[in-house]
Amino acid sequence: MMRQPIYGKADTVVVLDFETTGLSPTEGDRAIEIGAVLIENGEVTDRFQQLMNPGRRISRFIEQYTGITNHMLRDAPPCEQVMQNFAEFIGDYDMVAHNASFDRRFLNAEFDRIDCGYSGQFACSMLAARRIYQEAPNHKLQSLVRYKNIQNNGVFHRALADAEMTAHLWLTMVHEITEQYDIASVPFSLMQKLGKTAKSSVQNYLTRFSQDVDQSGKFSSGGSGLG
């Protein structure tokens, strides 16, 4: 019997990556590029990429780290304009990012500047990967891409390239969970909570989750407490 997807909307997420002038928006750092992909039904169906002018020069370190130069940013539209367009792209979809706390801070900071709210939730591919791939050499995006042989064009630290690789890492993790635990789909909330589950409890957590999904694809009562 073919099971229906558990959560329609939960299967649709936007995977996001920022390139920025530094690490902390509270210290004045700004976004300089945003890249994102839309995942629907396990496939990338749309993309968003835009350089943005932060209103000041970026450091040589950032130029070398990202390959984005001051010359490239000189004629880019301002952050406010790009973020307005991005708000329309993401709607209220839930978001995924690698080390999501970083991208969430910049998203909130840039949205605050244009009085734009975001009501969706974030999940972190790095926290999930730390649970699922505990044997990986480390959990940097670039390392995980190589570790799982995820398709890439050799470009790292550019927003759309990193978002694409994060998306494929995300889909790889979801796919491996469905295969290993014989479940029809993995809801966003499961991946979100997986990242906050103690490493030693991950296997029990996923086993319990798979047992809580009945034949109709819905959770039975008193189960893993997802939702």
Add this chain to the structure above:
DNA sequence: TGCCAGGCCCTCTTTAGGGCCTT
């Protein structure tokens, strides 16, 4: 190359400290 910060995790912890990850 790596500092700046913040959030999370782990442990030789919880009355704390250090590592990881993001740019």
